[in-house]
Amino acid sequence: MSKDIDPPLTQLSIKTSEGGFYNGFATSVAVPGKIIISSLCVWAIFWPIQSGAVLNGMNSFILQNFAAWYVWVVAFFVAVCLGLAIWPTGGRMNLGLEGEKPEFGNFSWFSMMFGAGIGVGMLTWSVAEPVYHFQNNPDVIKGLATASGADNVMNAYKWSYLHWGLAAWACYAVAGLCLAFFTYRRGLPLTIRSALTPLFGRHLSGVLGHIIDIVAVIATILGVAQTLGFGVAQFAAGLTRIGIGGLTDAEGAVTTFGIITALLVIMGASTLSALSGVGKGIKWLSNINMGLSIILLTFFILFGATFFGFQAMTVGLFDYLVATPAMLVTVWGNDGVEGSVAAQLAGWQGSWTVFYWAWWIAFAPFVGLFLARISRGRTIREFVLGAMIVPALMCFVWFAWAGGTAIDLELNGTANGSIFGAPDGDKIFAMTTLMLQPISEILSWGMSLLIVVLLMTFLVTSADSAVLIVNTINAAGDEGPKARPHILFWGVALGVVVAGLLVSGGTSAIQTAMVIGALPFSAVMVLMCISLLKAIWNDGRRQRAGVATTHDKIEGASAPVLGAGIPAE
Template identity: 40%
Template sequence: MANSPITDRLEIRTVQKGFYKGFNPTVSLISKVIVTLLVLALIASPTAAATQLEALKALTLTIFAAWYINLLGVFVIACAVLVVLPVSGVLKLGKPSDVPEYSTQSWLSMMVCAGIGIGILVFSVSEPVAHSVINPDILAGETGSGTITSAMRFTYLHWGVSAWSCYAIVALSLGLNCHGNDQPMTMRSALVPLFGARLEGWLGNVVDILSILAIIAGITTTIVLGLEQICSGLSVLTGSTFFADFAGDPPLVALLTAMLVALSIVTTSILSGVDRGVKWISNLGLLVAFGVLLVFLLTGPVGRLMGGFADAGLTYLRRLPSEVFTVYGPSSGPNGAEQAQWQADWTIFYWAWWIAFAPFVGLFLARISRGRTVREFILGAVIMPTVMCFIWFSTLGGSALLLEADGIAQGKIVNAAHAFRIYQTVDLVLDPAWATIMKGVIVFLFLILIVASTSAAIIAIKSIGASGATVSETPLHSMIWALVIAGITGAVMAVGGVASVRDIMIVGAVPFSGIMALMLVSILRLVLKAGSRSAAAVGSARTDFRT
């Protein structure tokens, strides 16, 4: 590790003229080339690509399943420890004199919006319902199928403090180094305490390139899952099997058509100014999402829904210390292999998704948190969004589970394909006319969230490609990245449809997971150094007092 002072600002090469003015051409070009080559390989030989992708996923699960589980478990413990350290109440994401740029209410609202994207709508009903049929508790014989608390507990596991601790680690490492030590706002800056000036060269370029590739893996997953839900919703609204058959499998032509529509809206957002466009669309998405939540609250048994929220929440907290480090396998019991498969299908996928999303969510959280103390940041970035996620799933997913438990649904939700479960729930909650309107609103919301997430990803990719520098809107660069993202999304769908996206995610998140582990070490080094300075200052003050 370099011994250069961590306060030295990195000097990262950017070009001063030409097409890449303001950007680091090495990072920008190599990222595009890698994705383009991957797209060409997928298109040239889809059958071989699907086989190789499946093999890579199997290999990744064999080698890195425990790594993913334990890494996020360590992140949760690290955030819990950091919160209680005395220095965390003093150390800021910025200079000691810096004050927060946003009010606490606005800051918390942006925190929630940053990480709550399309996934929370995709899995709002489907995940709790799936866990009510099979989960590790059921496989171990600890509970029977249909148990609401168990189903919601595992949903909370995937959307709780593990996910938000993942985001917090990236944001903390960036905030402490960029705001506190004046480093450029790009991923390599998070590792300055470990590698110093070495990050100005190829090492830093590798970090930034891997960060961009992780973002692309994450946004590809988000887009594909959203397109699946849009096509399924349109098939329900129109009755046409062009959009999806009723086994829940949208044909490729429908997925590609929906993608082109979404891409056109993203391009419009970019041409109007990416930052302005994504802000407007994100605010609209949040407003519509809360409208959907309100409808479910007003039409459902609020007392029972909130009772389920409390029961599952307490069970989740009680079992969290061991749950975050549980790796299922043959040693887990008679059904250990089935538990391990469940974990690969759900938990490992989610952990990989959070890791892939962490670069651009963490970058955003760091940007808006200048002047906040470490303790304040962790409480705001981990606790508040976790509670909001729990309320969301308890309301939408809880409504579906109660409809089944009370015999009203009679298996209609449980037996529906993944992409149809939310629409089936709406049919049972509302009268037919209102249900049609609500299903149209949900389809619209999926489209908004795809556009918002893609636009936000492009902003982050451009920021990393520009080495954290403030560059012009450069709409052409944004449009090129939109086309690159569309290319890889279309290629993945062509190879294996919606199912291939899980394989891409699990494999693609591995490199950045290593970078995140180093980010945690970087944070600990900065915090320990700040704690030593604080202790020395206290000791000096006591000496002066005695004197």
């Protein structure tokens, strides 16, 4: 057989402990990950001023020097995904064995994708973000639209859709696609390092592979911490709305007591759910939050700004699609002149677009691994189009009718600034209270309670899924049951990271830590894309030469041996 068409790598040994406390875990990944996260917790809690200053300094450095990297790298992910969908050789390849069928039907598949990627964010940002961009966005800064004016409504949606549309889901799709391809087609471990085998081969069994998985663990914890940080503030605001006092101050900001209370409830419930496993707690909670989501969204569509939301959905979507190519690659540089248009544009991009791209990248190991697990048996084309387009459309529906109702209430004077003035996490509560309180205090209280319950189920499922996925990476891709102490550790660690960063610097501290943590993983994701493209190209050549491309067709693939020779990709 010619060297350039050797079979692909189908054995990647990752050394795990065979007894003791870390039985079944790769200690070279699990221990360093725990040490880094524990150090961050101690630093943020006991030296809050110093940690805040250092994190802010690092954040400023990244925004000055790596903003363009974040913008262009996400544009690259979008291009890779769309290219794979239209590439005949790649598009028709199965994310599994040849002829294997999907485990889940389309409806269940789409529902799980939506819940995994953006459930918590919808409750905060589907109202808060369009409202914010209605008041200020790049078009306003450049003098092309009026802040809070009717001529700025579609601009607000154009920028909101940018952050929650194709670009966001391309980040998830890249991670999920690589994991599914190399795990279910190649038979490699379900862990991040497996996606780089065409580039580094057997070297991934050693230090290089350990570093890649550690980076993925850190990014996952910080990405989920970002989600929980916003969710905790909103959860405390919701508890205040239903009559529990002491959780927020006079301005509506969450107090330290509110942070601790909310985290104890959320992390306690999520840890119990994680201990029960995917088949019980997580599945049960996912069914609840899907049902409640449908009820809440139906309420906004029927009783909110129905026609206004329809315009935001259709006209806003058209404007977004037309402007997307330019928005994806435009980088605004800071000219150093305080208050100048260039400085304002660079500041806006750093606070919004760069922040979101870092968030989605940090969240990608978590969502990507989940997408891989539910997408086995689908073609690459099915996966890319399904994972990018359908969930993005669901985001647009939420933004159009939830955010559209808020903007309409402010435009027609009904809200009189009450939605504008509410904290981000409280905006959805302020809006529903404004809609229902004149009709019935009980209905208003009941809707706030529904949102609080929905928020808690989303937060709990995000946290417990993250704990299980971090443990899967730490256990060299083993998806089986994990020891309780390790589940408890990551549950507590996640809560302490959120609490420590919130107390030391609010949600901005979590945002800063997440932007920093996502930077190295963004480089890993670029390598994952190159690796996948190389693997698909070579598989096309193998198929034409009659060489096997899946692990079930390659002799010895099902029996990996530590230290055995591995054929080159």
